[in-house]
Structure formats: structure tokens, C-alpha cells
Amino acid sequence: MVLNNIEDLLEKYENGETTLKEEQQLKHYFSQETLEPHLEMYKPMFTYFLGNQQEQFTKDLPLKTTRTFNYKWISVAAVAVLMLGFYLKEPIVASYEEYAYGTFNKPEKALDEVTKSLAMISSHFNKGTSTVNYLSEVKKGTATLDYLNEIENTTSIIFKN
Template sequence: MESVKIEKLLEAYFEGNTSLAEEKLLRDYFNSNNVAEHLEQYTSMFAGFQVAKEEHSSREFNLPERKSKTNKTWWYSVAAMLVVAFGVGSFYFSQPHYTQEEKEALAAFEKSKKAMMLLSENLNKGAEQITFVEQFAITKDKIFE
């Protein structure tokens, strides 16, 4: 009965589905003297696990120190903030800031510009009419000759 339970635990152990308590039960069983004959092949494996568990190294390991990446990350974030601040500042300062007097002068300039454009259009129409009058005068001179 016990060997059937151990066989099921072994199967679960090799599939990685056992708890720590079940693994301790397997270690205790295979490190004892009453192991079933058909399971004796696993005794050396669990004995090796026990020996490996008790091994300790006296050698000291010195790991090289790693430079932290936080320094670079910090500089990247500062650089990004400066770029954004420069962009916002240049946009803000590139926009013209006029006083009330300058705004009124600009409005008057726009009105006079519109008036000049209207005058120019009318003068151009008048110049077209003059060409018609000149053509009329030339034709009249030909008729009365």
C-alpha cells in the first residue's frame, strides 16, 4: 500500500506537482532502510540530493560592481524636460504681444489697406474704360477723315 503511494508521489515529483511536505516524505522514505525493491533505483538519486544539500562552499565570490543606470535615466529625463521647456518658451515668446495702442494702430492700418485696395480696383476699372475711350477716339478719327 505504501509503495503505491510512493509511486504516485514519485510520478507527481517528476512532473513537478508535489508540495514541500510531499518531497520531504519522499526524501525520508528513500533515505530509510526499508525501500521497496522495484524503487531502489531512486535511492541513489535521493542520497545524492541529501549530500548536495549538505555541501557548502568556503570560496568567496566577489561580484563586480555595476554602474547604476539611474544616473543616465536621470539625465535623459532632465534633457527631455529642457527640450519641452525650450519648445514651449519659444512658442510663447514668438507670439507677438502688442499694447493697446499698437493694436489700434494695426486695426487702422488694416482699414486703410482695405480702402487702398478698393481704390486700386476702381482705378484699374477706370484704366480699362480709358482704353475703350482711346479706341473710340481712334475709330472716330478714322470715320471723320
Template sequence: MVLDKIEKLLEKYENGETTLQEEQQLKNYFSQEVVAPHLEVYKPMFVYFLQTQKEQFTKTIPLQPKKTYTLYKWISVAAIAVLMFAVYIQFGDQAKSMDDLSQDELLAYNQTVEAFNLLASMFNKGTESMDALTLMTTSLEKGTENVALLGAFSNTQNKIFKNQ
């Protein structure tokens, strides 16, 4: 390549006016083994540009974690939904009304109610017997009062004996 042309290109290059093609020409020229001595200074520049261009990003791109994370999130959501459904199945249908009961169940229910009523009436009888007990307690109290009167009588008697 003509040296004259390279010099002109270099001037344009330094003014930022070269096109990409022209810059490529310069790079090609300076990647030769031997260049004109007064242009030697430019050589490391262009060689460096060409070298750096080849540098690569070698690390792997970790895209997987993000993906599994969202998957886990949805699995947990599904698990909770299943759990809630199971709980509902297990305990959810206890609140039945009387109309839902079958014949047998109704019978059992009535018998239970009857038994409870019987129990309640027995309790009432028991309470009546307790009334008799109260009556006895009041009589006992009266007796105690009489004993107290007796005490008062004996006190008076003692006084009379002392005076004699």
C-alpha cells in the first residue's frame, strides 16, 4: 500500500473522520511485521485494538436458578391449595341441618334427646330430696338456740346459789 495514502488516512483518523472501512485498512497495514519507521508509534495502538477485539467472555451465564425458583413458587402454591382442599373434605361438611339426617340418624338423635330428658327429671327429684335436708338444718338451728337458753338459765341459777 502506498505510504502516502496511509499518512493521509492517519490524519483523517486522528480527526475522527475515517470510515470503518478506512480504519480497517489502517489496522491491516499496521498488523504487518514491518512498517515505516516514522509511523512505528501507531503500531502498538492498532495491534492492541485487534488483540482486544478477540477477548471473550468465558464464564457461563447462570440463567437456570431464576427459572427453578419460579417453578418452586408455583409448586408451593399448588401444595397449599391441595392441603386446604383436603382439610375442607375432612372437616368441612360437619355443619348439617336436621333435614339432611337419614331415618336411622333421626332415630338415634331422638333416643339421645329422650335419655337426656330422663336424666334431667332424675336431677329434679334429687333436688326435692335436698329440700328435706334443708328442713332438718333449720330444726337443728332451733335446737341450738334452745341449748343457748339452757346455758343462760344455768348462769342465773349459779348467781342465785352464790347469793345464798
């Protein structure tokens, strides 16, 4: 009777239909020394499960805490920006009025602004042209190839006759 019960439990176990109590019965049965010969093949599996059930993890796992965002610093930064804006308000407004109509009251100042703008454009243009300098080397190489083309023309004239 016990053997039929164990075989039924094994069939349920293989189908994934056993309860924990039934699995404990199977583990207890296969922990015995003497087993039926046709059930010997299940013994290593269930003894492994028994041994594995006794294992415990003993290392400490450090748990990371989530960082909380400190909103106080946002208010401090906002106050600093506002104070800086109030402090620098006058010079900004004065310089804006100077450029409001696109003209300058003093021609010397206008000349300085134009020279600054042209110097900036010139520096950017020079950076762009410096990266294209290798094209002159390519031109020299193609000139050399033109000499080879002339040699080919002369050899074709020689061998045609």
C-alpha cells in the first residue's frame, strides 16, 4: 500500500500537482536506506533537495538607501539668482538701451563692435580652412597622375605603329 502511495505521489510530483506536505512525504521516503529497485533513480534528487533545504545564506547584504533630493538648495539657488538679477539690473538695462535701435551714439564704439565681429568671423573661417589644407596635397597627387597619363599616351602611340 505504501509503495502504491509513493508511486502515485511521484506521478503527481512529475506533473507538478503535489502539495508541500506530499513533497515532504516523498523526501522522507527517499531518505531511507532501503528502497524499491525501480525507485532508486529518484533517491539522489530527493536527497539533494533535503540537503539543499538545510543550506542558509550567511553573508550580509548591504541595502542601498535611496537618495532624497534636498529641496532647500533649490530655494537657496533661486534666492541667489534673484539677488544677482536685482544687483545687475541697472547695467543690463543701460546696455540694452544702447543697442535698442541698432545704432551707436559714438562711432568709435560702433567701429570696435564691427572689428570684434569681423575678428570672430575670421577666426572661425580660419579654423574651417585649416581643416581643408589636405586638398592641396591631393592636387599635387593628381598632377603626378597627369604625368602618368602622358606616358600612357606616348606608349600607345609607339605600340600602334
